[in-house]
Each structure stands twice: as structure tokens, then as C-alpha cells.
Amino acid sequence: MQHQWWKEAVVYQIYPRSFKDSNGDGIGDLNGITEKLDYLQELGVDVIWICPIYASPNDDNGYDISNYYEIMKEFGTLQDFERMLAEIHKRGMRLVMDLVVNHTSDEHAWFVESRKSKDNPYRDFYIWRPGKNGREPNNWLSYFSGSAWQFDETTGEYYLHLFSRKQPDLNWENDQLRKAVYEMMRFWLDKGIDGFRMDVINHISKVPGLPDAPNPNSQGYAWGGEFFANGPRVHEFIQEMNREVLSHYDIMTVGETGAVTPHDAILYAGEDRHELNMVFQFEHTDLDAGPGGKWDVVPWKLSDLKEVMSRWQYELYGKAWNSLYLNNHDQPRSVSRFGDDKKYRVESAKMLATFLHLQQGTPYIYQGEEIGMTNVAFSSIEDYRDVEIHNLWRERVIESGEDPERLLQAIHQKGRDNARTPMQWNAGENAGFSTAKPWIQVNPNYREINVEAELANPNSIFHYYQQLIQLRKQNPLVVYGRYQLISEEHPDIYAYTRTMNENVWLVLCNFYGRETVWEKPKELASYQIAELKLGNYPIQSTHLSIDRISLRPYEALVLALQPNL
Template sequence: MDQSWWKESVVYQIYPRSFKDSNGDGVGDLQGIVEKLDYLKELGVDIIWLSPVYKSPNDDNGYDVSDYQDIMDEFGTMADWEHLIQEMHDREMKLMMDLVVNHSSDEHHWFLEAKKSKDNPYRNYYIWRKGKDGKEPTNWESFFSGSAWEYDETTDEYFLHLFSKKQPDLNWENAKLRKEVYDMMNWWIDKGVDGFRMDVINLISKAGYQDARNMEGKKYASGAEYFFNGPKIHEYLQEMNKEVLSRGVVTVGETPGVDVEQAKLYTGSDRNELNMVFQFEHMDLDSGPGGKWDLRPLKLKDLRDNFTKWQKGLEGEGWNSLYLNNHDQPRMVSRFGNDGKYRVESAKMLATFLHTLQGTPYIYQGEEIGMTNVKFASIEEYKDIETLNMYKEKVNENNEDEAKVMESIYVKGRDNARTPVQWNASEHAGFTTGTPWIAVNPNYKEVNVEQAVADPDSIFHYYKKLIKLRKENEVIVYGAYDVLLDDHEQIYAYTRTLKKEKLLVILNFTDHRPEFKLPEDMICRDVEVLISNYEQPEEPDVTSIKLRPYEAVVYKYR
């Protein structure tokens, strides 16, 4: 298997608005990140993925870019950004910028020009269509509810927006547009950027504009078949690689709807496209047929089968991105663990899981101290456009049960991940001296960085140990993965093997006390505990182990 620095790295995602506010305006900023770089260095991370900091009217918290070569006023200035990357490089950390080029803001000068007239030079930078029978060109639904088309009176045409109506989709068929994007990316690399995380990059190629099959009783339907992994997607990414990415930067593409075979095309070492992709299959395992907000309990077998499929499927051919939460997903300890009695144990167990698989682990800010989901008392306290649009559609327009809708927001809402990082037990968790843009989780007095750093047995110090182990043991990075007990309802166990090096990983995903029994055909000699979230006997016997709630243990053996 090819060895690469980015395979051996650990990535930490910063959502700047909620990370650290340096000037008291209630919004996190670039100087706030600089203040905390030593903390991230102590944790041991190699790459920082920075969610968008470009100029933006903030309709979708920065994922609506109005100027790709300037900084959002709330976050600071270009000089602040230059200071940040210099400080990162001084600490031998790399910067991965978020790249949002499926769509721009409707306040980008390209779009302001494009909507002036049908023969404007920028018209073809976006996707315009005539209406059909007095309605939208197609019945596609936006990811943020409602139609994916918005009518423009000036030119009597509709423009496509797969997300908010303030996020018109860019027309990648236009070679001039593509060149502008590549020039912009090269400009950032010249400024020192080490890589890109590419927002919904597999949506940039559209496959025609026809009605999608309408879901029973719904006004709009998912048009995914027309824009997920479209016909020219690999052509565009290979062109982008040739023009930009071949300069040695690290890349990860956000690719909803991608399967293992498609992921091989995106990440194959001989394909000259991307290094890694974010796939979403495991993020949908606790969703019912009605989608994200249709809650259903997660079955461990489904999770294990899914991870095993990806671990084996990309082995030797592509590379996995390992994550259980990010800025778009709820907190992992609340979703996959137990954020009450066993918050610490289950957070450590989940971290053990992510950091002992084959792939590059991604830590989302606050995960390393076990931050949890939040339950705001009313919809008025929520800020996320996806959440607010869903609530409006279900409660205000369709008269659905508000309590049920709020429960789905508590479990799956994106604002769970966006409450400010809890730095200490002072007011507003030390995030700001002002009023935070979104309320702090009330549990900040018990769950905060200051407390975690001071406690040698904390989740933070456990992460630090995991990251160090990964750097010291090639078997964790490059070893083959093989699952054990593939039908067990409570235990997830697997081995990692690289030449003579062997690891046995045992994870209890429940608050019960199941018994792990070593398969009869497996022999473990000279067993040594590498890491565990509970005290372990000096001379471990792995033939039979009574596991404690959310216990995680990694053994080295031969």
C-alpha cells in the first residue's frame, strides 16, 4: 500500500463561528483560533480543516460565498488569516480550507451580473431554465425544503439552487467558470494552503433536467439521480487535479450518495482525482424511510456491516475518511454513545473505534472533551436554516405534532454541533465576553476544556494517547482490517494486521456487560494492552472477557 503523510495524519475540524471569540462580538474568529493553536498542538493533530471563512452574507453560515478571495468581516481580515496560517505552519500543522464550488452566494458579483440579462457575460456561470406550465422547470426538492428552483422576474427564468435560494448552483459545463475556480484555488495554494475539503463536490455535474419520481403525496421529489455523481464528474475532477491538485495538496471530497465502487473511482491512487471522500451511509443508519428527521434506533449490526464493507472495499484501492460527527451532524457521544451516566466511557470507546480503523481520522471541535447535543426550549433559539425550514414546513404548514418535530431536532439538528466550544466554567463557557451568536450548552460547567486538560483521566488525554499510538504503530494506519463476531448485538471486535504486527480491538457499544469470547481458530500470544478506557489486569487473558459498560480495549499480540 502507498504510504502518504495524509494517511498518517489526524485532522481536526474547526467551525470558526463557534470555536473562540477574541473580540467580544459573540462570534468566533480567526484570532480566536490563533489563541488556541497550542491546545490543538498538545492534542497532537496534524491538519486543521477550517470551515468557510470567505466573505459571505451568512445565509448558510458561510457555505454561501460572495467572494472566494476575501475574509468574512466577522472572522477578521486577510491579515488575520495570514497570521493564522503562519502560526499553524510554525507549529508544523497544515491548513485544509473548505472549498464551496457547487454553488456561490446570490450576492457574488458573478450572480449579480448573471441575473441582469440573458446575454450578460456571466449568465452562463449559473443554471437557468424556462418554467413549465406555469410551474418550476422540474419538481426537484431543495435539500433545505421547498423547490430547488427560484423564479427571477427580470429575465422570466428560474435558476437552480439545490440548497438555499441564496445559494445558486454554478454551471460546471462552462469552461470559463471552471478556469475561474481553478485560478482561485491556485491563488490560495500560493498563499500557503495545504489542502481542500470540498463541499458536496459530487453534485457539480448535472445529468439533464427532468422531473424526478414524485414521492407519494409530496409536492417536490428528490432529483438526486440527476445530480449525484453526474456524467462528467470524473472529467471535472481530473481536470481540477491537473490544473491545481497535482501541486501536492491533500483533498477530501464530501460526496453524499456515493457507494464503495464509486469511492474507488474518486480516490484510486491511479485516478488523479481526490485523496479521500466523506461518504454518508453510516450517517443514515438511524434514519427511517422518511429521511433524516424520521428517527429509528441504530442497530450495531448495521453499523458494523457498513464499516466492514468500507474497510474491506477500499483496502489497497482507495482511502477512508473516519468520522462520526461534524458541523452537519449531531454530537457523536449523544448519537452513538451515552451522554448521561457513561458519557466519559462511551466517548472514549467511540474514539478508540475511529482511531483504530484504516483511514484518516477526523475530530470535530469539542468531540475531544465529550461535548453533547443540546435541547433548546423553543424553536426561536435555533439558528440553522435546514432546521428552521423543516420546522416551518412540518409544523406551520402541515400541522404536524410540534413535540415530535422538536424531538427529531434534539436528536438530529445541525445546531447540536454548532453550540460554542466549552473552554471553561466561566460565563458563556469562556467562548466570548459578549453574547454568543447561539446559546452555549448549559452543561459547560461540568464539560469544558480547562477541566479536561487538568484531569489526567479525561477524554482529552485519552484522545492524546490514541493520536500518539497511531503515530507510533504503523499497523493502526496501514494494517488490514478483519471483523470478528459479525453477528453480535453488543460487541464490535476486529483485528488489524501488518506483516507480523497484530492488534485485537474489542468495543462494547452498550451499557450492558456482555462476554467477549475469542474465536476458537484464533491464537493470541504475548498479549499486551495498548490502550483501554478501564483499568486492565497486568496479564490479560483474551479468551473470555466480561466487558464493562462501553468498555474499549486494544491488545497487541502475536
Template sequence: MERKWWKEEVVYQIYPRSFMDSNGDGIGDLQGIISKLDYLQELGIGIIWLSPVYQSPNDDNGYDISDYQSIMDDFGTMKDWEELLEEAHRRGIRLVMDLVVNHTSDEHAWFAESRCSKDHPKRDYYIWRPGRAGREPSNWVSFFSGSAWNYDEATEEYYLHLFSRKQPDLNWESEALRREIYRMMTWWLDKGIDGFRMDVINLISKDTEYPDVVSESESPYQWGGQYFMNGPRIHEFLQEMNREVLAKYDVMTVGEMPGATIEEAVKYTSRERNELNMVFQFEHMELDSGEDKWDVKPWKLRELKAVFEKWQTGLQGKGWNSLYLNNHDQPRMVSRFGHDGEFRVPSAKMLATFLHMQQGTPFIYQGEEIGMTNVRFPSIKDYQDIEIKNMYREKIEQGAEREKVMESIYVKGRDNARTPFQWDHTPHGGFTTGIPWIGVNPNYVTVNALQAQADQNSIYHYYRKLISLRKEHDIIVYGDFQMLIPDHEEIVAYTRTLDRQKLLVILNFFGGEPEWQPAWLAEQGFSRENSRLLIGNYPLDDNGPLPDSPFSLRPYEARVYLWEN
């Protein structure tokens, strides 16, 4: 397997609005990030993924960009950004920027020109269509509720917006538009960045007929993902992007790809096809969803194992996985897949072990490494996310009970991930000396970085060890993956193999005490000899070989054994 730096490092995602505020205005900023680079260096991460800091009206927290080559005033200046890049590089940390090119803000200069006249040269930079029979061009629903089309009186046509009305979709069918994007990407790469995380990049190619979705549902707007996810020209566009821009630099690329299958992901990430390095897939993020994201149902361990096994084995030797359980769009992983009460610490460590010992590049979302949890704000007025607000309004208008809607938000809302980073026990968790743009989780008094750094048994120090082990043992990066006991209802177990080395990962995903059976390893060629405990989230009397008799796992226990012959 080809060695690459982006396979061997651990990525840390920073959501700048919520990371650290340096000037007391309640909004995190670039100088705040700079002030915490030593913290990240001590953690051991090698790459920062910086969520958007570009100029934006902030309708969707910066994912609605009005100028790709300027910095949002809230975050600072281009000089601040250049200092961040220099200081990160000085510490051996690479910087990956968010690339948002499925859509822009409706306040972008391109859109202002595009909407002014049907004859303007930039008209085809966006997707404009006349209505059909007095209604929208198609019945597609937006990711953020309501129609995916908005009528514009200036030219009496509709523009497509798969997200907010203030986020018109770019028309990748336009060669001139693609050239503009490639010039912008080159400009950032020439400034010295180390790659791109590409926002919903597999949506850029649409079925240009924009057909109606046929459905028995009575809803006027329907999910049209089959017409814009992994669309007809997506691979052509990405290969062109690689050829024109990416191949000229030694960079990391990861594409956010809702609806991507294993087969598509192999195409996106195969070395021979020259598209991207890896993808973010969403299959495991949908295991607790019913008819939609807000229809919350319990997730099942067997299903979680099946998804990870499918992606691990499906890309093995063919592509590369990204490994994550939360990010800025998802709830906190310890609240979703672990236990954020009595067993918060061991379950957070167990989930980290689950991810970091698989094949792929691990992504840490800010606060994950100290076990930050979901939040329960008392009122819808306390929430800031446009997706939450739109959903709440729509559900209440349809007659849903407020309490039931709020429960869905408590479990799945994106603002769970966007509460300010909890640095210490002082007011607002040390995030700001002012009033934070969104409320701080009240548990900051006990869950914070200062406390975690002082406690050698904390989640933070466990993450440091996981990251350190990755740098010491190639098997953690490059070893082949094999799932064991896939039908077990409580235990996750898998092996990694590289040359003459073997790893065994044993994880108790719940609060019971299931028994590990040595017989489960009988056909794997593992013997008790030459094994040692590499890492575990509970103290053991004996850090030596794997026991050769059955033993009980403690609640949320994690153990990793290494064989070296």
C-alpha cells in the same frame, strides 16, 4: 501501500463561528483560533480543516460565499488569516481550507452579472432554465425544503439552487466558469495552504435535461438525487481539476459526497485515476433515518458494523477512507452513538477507539475530544440553522405536533454541533465575553476543556494517547482490516494486520456486560503469547496479555491488544 502524510495525521475540524471569540462580539474569529493553537498542538493533531471563513452574507453559516478571495468581516482580515497559517505551520500543523464550488451566494459578483441579462457572458456561470407549463423547470426538492428552483423576474427564468434560494448552483458545464474556479484554487494554494475539503463536490455534474422525478408521492417536490449525485461528467471534472491545479502541489483533498457508493469512491480515490485522496461518505449517518433525516429511528449495531466493514474492505488497497462520527452538519457523536449521561466519559472514549483504530484518516470535530453533547434549547427561536428553521415551519404548516418536531431537532439538528466550544466553567463557557451568536450548552459548567486538561483520566487525554499511538505504530495507519463477530448485538471486534504485527480491537457498544469469548479468535492465528494491552478506557489490574479465558466487558469498555512477533 503508499505512505502519505495525510494518511498518518489526524485532522481537527474548526467551525470558526463557534470555536473562540477574541473580541467579545459573540462570534468566533481567526484571532480566537490563533489563541488556541497551543491547545491543538498539545492534543497532537497534525491538520486543521477550517470551515469557511470567506466573505458571505451568512445565509447558511458561510457556505454561501460572495467572495472566494476575501475574509468575512465577522472573522477578521486577510492579515489575521495569514497569521493563522504562519502560526499553525510554525507548530507543525497543516491547514486545509473548505472549498465550496457547487454553489455561491446570490450576492456573488458572478451571479449579479449572470442574472442581469440572458446575453451576459457570465449567464452560463449558473443554471438558468425557462419554466414548464407555468411551473418550475423540474419538480426537484431542495436539501433545505421546497422547490430547488427560484424564479427571477429580471430575465423571467428560474435558477437552480439545491440548497438555499440564496445559494444558486454553479454551472460546471461552462469551461469559463471552471477556469475561474481553478484560478481561485491556485491562488489559495500559492498562499501556502495544504489542501481542500470539498463541499458536496459530487453534486457539480447534473443531468442537463433536468427531468422530473416520477413518484407516487403527493408532494409537489421530489428528491432528484439520481440526476445530480455522481453525475455524468463528475469524474471528468475532477480529473481536470487535478490536472490543472492539484497535481502541482503536495496537498490533501477530501470530497464530501452524499450518495457515494463503494464503487464510485474507488474511482474518486484510486491513485491511478488522479482525482481526490479520500471521500466523506454518509451511509453510517443515515442508519437512524426513516423516510427522511427527521424521521428518527433507532440505529442497529449490526447495521453500523456492516457499513464500516463494507467501506474498510471495499477501499482496502484501492483507495482511502475518512473516519468520522460527527461534524458541523451532524449531531454530537456521544449523544447519537454513545451515552451522554452516566456513561458519557467511557462511551466517548470507546467511540474514539472504534474510529481511530480503523484504516483511514481520523477527523475530530471540535469539542468531540472533551465529550461535548447535544443541546435541548426550549424554543425554536433559540435555533439559528436555516435547515432547522425551514423544516420546522414546513412541518408545523402540515399539522405536525410541535413537541414531536422539536424532539427530531434535539436528536438530528445541525445546531447540536454548532453551540460554542466549552473552554471553561466561566460564563458562556469562556467562549466569549459578550453574548454568543447561539446559546451555549448549559452543561459547560462540568463539561469543558479546562476540566478535561486537569484530569489525567479525561476524554481529552485519552484522545492525546490515541493520536500518539498512531504516530508510534504503522499498523494503526496501514494495517489490513478484518471484522470479527459481525452479528453480535453488543460487541464490535476487529483486527488489523501489518507484516508480523497484529492488533485486536474489542468494544462494548452499550451499557451491559457481554462476555468476550477467546474462541472468536481461534481462526485468526492470535495466541496469548507476545500480546499486550495497548490502550483501554478502563483501568485493568493486568496490562499484559489478552486473557485466555472468557471475560466480561464493562459498560462501553474498549480494549486494544497488540501482538509483535
């Protein structure tokens, strides 16, 4: 297995709109990030990944880009960006930017030209089709509800948008489009950035002919994922991107790839594939989705989490690299989802961090995760800002008459705005995020949960994350060791070992708010405990017996083992 800096790194994800406002307009910005770099350096992270900061009308909070070469006005200027990048590098950290090239904004100059006429030189930069039988060209559903097609009166044709109608999909079949994308990527890499996180990159190749999807709903729409996820030319396109751009720089690349299996991931990120360094998969974040999809929230099962995480660990080992995450800008807060954000918030946040960071792969920390920020439950739909939530509400409540309270409960659990409330810096006004009213409300619990309180408390979640990061930096086993699930049938505990050469570590995580007992399985019969590496409770005895360990609610232990003497 090749050793690489990005395998050994810990990444911190910033959602710039919500991180820190430096100029008092209620919106986070680049100078706010620069202001807080010492905080991130103290945490110990190596790489900062920033969500899109390019010019955008903000229909989907920056994922609808109108100019790839300019900075969004609310976020600052290109000079602010260059200063931030220099300050990141000065502190020995690296910067990864979001690359959003499955689609642009409908206000991008390419699309403005494209919609003017059928023979415009930019027409073929996007996916245009005539209607069929008085309807859309096919029956595909958009991720954000309703048809994936929008009729445009100027030319009497429809354009494809897998996301919002203001996010038309780019046509990667067009050579000139691909060249323009590669040129833009070089612009940023030549400025000195250290890589890209690639938004929905496995959607850039669509099946020729764009066929109808099976099983349409009552409106005649159907999920078309099999025709646009992991499409026929996607690997050809990414290999070309690697050949033309990525391979010329010492960078980190991670692709956001919904609907991938470990087999697919090895194609995208295999050590010998010349594509990407790693991908984000979504199997573990879909465990609480029922038959009705994301908003049909069902209880997740620990047995399913063990199965999914272990399958990815086993199947990628020695072939491709895992990315490890429980939170991001599109997911609810992990302590609210997989832990207990009330009685055992601190313990469960530390346990989840242990569970994740001790697995093999590159760990990602999402802003606020390191202080145990929680989901927010706004009482009114008017308090939410996410386009996905508002489209859902219009479709389900206003148009179809669904119970608004029931849907609001699902939004409280799964809505993307859970991750987008402002970073909680202190107990002062607006949580220290801004001197003005923030673009989205602050979570009311900021007086108890904030950075200032965390830094002052030696037993805080923040200081625990620091320890985890140091453990990784000081022990190659955490990065490169082999993973093995043990005690698979235990109803409460997720237990696994990491092994490298003669070194064996045991990780025990109690996923519930009750005490439970773990008994040594036969595969560890010849081992005893050599050293406690980390634990999220004060350890009552230095003489832990490996034969039988009682774990407190949400307790996590990392133990170095040695053969019986």
C-alpha cells in the same frame, strides 16, 4: 500501498463561528483560532480543517460565499488569516480550507451579473431555465425543503439551488466558470494552504436536460439525487481540476460525497485516478434515518454499523483511502448519538474514539469531540439558528400543522446546531468562548464539560485522545494494517483485528451500558495476548486471558497479540 503524509495525519475540524471569539462580538474568529493553536498542538493533531471563512451574507453560515478572495468581516482580515497560517505552520501543523464550488451566494458578483439579463456574459455561470406548464422547470426538491428552483422576475426564468434559495448552483458545463474556480484555488494554495475539503463536490455535474424525478410528493416535488449526485461529467471535471491545479501542490484533498458507494469512492479517490485523496461517505450517519429520511429518527443497530464500516474497510483496502469520522458541523454529537451522554458519557466517548481511530483511514476529530461535548436540547425553535431547521419548521409545523413537540424532539436528536454550540473552554461566563452574548446559546452543561476541567484531569477524554493519536504516530500498523471484522454476530461488541506483517492487534468495543462477555473465536485460536496497548478503564489485571474477556459498560480494549508459544 503508497505511504503519504495525509494518510498518517489526524485532522481536527474547526467551525470558526463557534470556536473562539477574540474581539467580544459573540462570534468566533481567526484570531480566536490562532489564540488556541497551542491547545491543538498539545492534543497532537497534524491538520486543521477550517469551515468556510470567505465573505458571506451567512444564509447558510458561510457556505453561501459572496467573494472567494475576501475573509468574512466577522472572522477578521486577510492579514489575520496570513498570521494564523504562519502560526499553524510554525507549530508543524497544516491547514485545509473548505472549497465550496457547487454553488455561491446569490450576492456573489457573478450571480448579480448573471440575473441582469439573458445575454449577460455571466448568465451561463449558473443554471437558468424557463418554467414548464406554469411551474418550475422540473420537480426536484431542495435539501433545505421545497422546490430546488427559484423564480427571478428580472428575466422571467428560474435558477437552480439544491440548497437554500440564496445558494444558486454553478454551471460546471461552462469552461470559463471552471477556469475562474481553478484560478481562485491557486490563489489560496499559493498563499501556502495545505489542501481542500470540497463541499458537495459530487453534485457539480447534472444530467443533461434536468429530467423530472420519479415519485413526486403531494406538492409535486421529488428527490432528484440520481440526476445531480455523481453526474455524467463529474470525474472529467475533477480530473481536469487535478490536472490544472491539485497535482501541482503537495496537498490533501477530501471530497464531501453524499450518495456514494465504495465503488464510487474508488472512482473519486483511487490511487491511480488522479482525482482526490479521499471522500466523506454518509452510510454510517444515515443508520438512524427511517423511511421518511433524516428527521424520521429510528434506533440504529450495531449489526448495521458493523456491516457498513466493514464494507468500506474491505472494499477500499489497497485501492482508495477511507476518511473516518463520527462528528462534523452537519451531524449531531456522536456521544449523544452512538454512546450514552449521561451516565457513561466519559466511557462511551472514549470507546467511540477507539472504535474509530483504530480503523484504516484518516481520522477526523470535530471541535469539542475531544472533551465529550453533547447534543443540546433548546426548548424553543427560536433558539435555533440553522436555515435547514427553520425551513423544516416552516414547512412541517406552520404550513402543514405537524405536532411541534414531535418535530422538536427530532431536531434535538438530529439538528445541525447540536454541533454548532460554542466550544466549551471553561466554567466561566459563556463557557470562555466570548465576553459577549454568543451568536447561538452555549450548551448549559459547560460548567461540567469544558477544556479547563479536561486538561486538569489525567483520566479525561482529552488525554485519551492524546494517547490514541500517539498510538497512531508510533505504530504504522494503525495506519496501514489490514482490517478484519471478527465476532460478527456478537450483539454488544464491535470487534476487529488490524494486521501488518507478523503484527496483529485486537480491538474490542462494548457499545452498550451493560457488562458483556467476549469469547475468543476460532480464527484467533492460535493467538494469545502479548500487551495491552490502550483501554478506557483502569485495567484490574495485567493477565487478561484472551479466551474469555468480560467487558464493562462501554469498555474498549486495544490488545497486541502474539502466536501461542
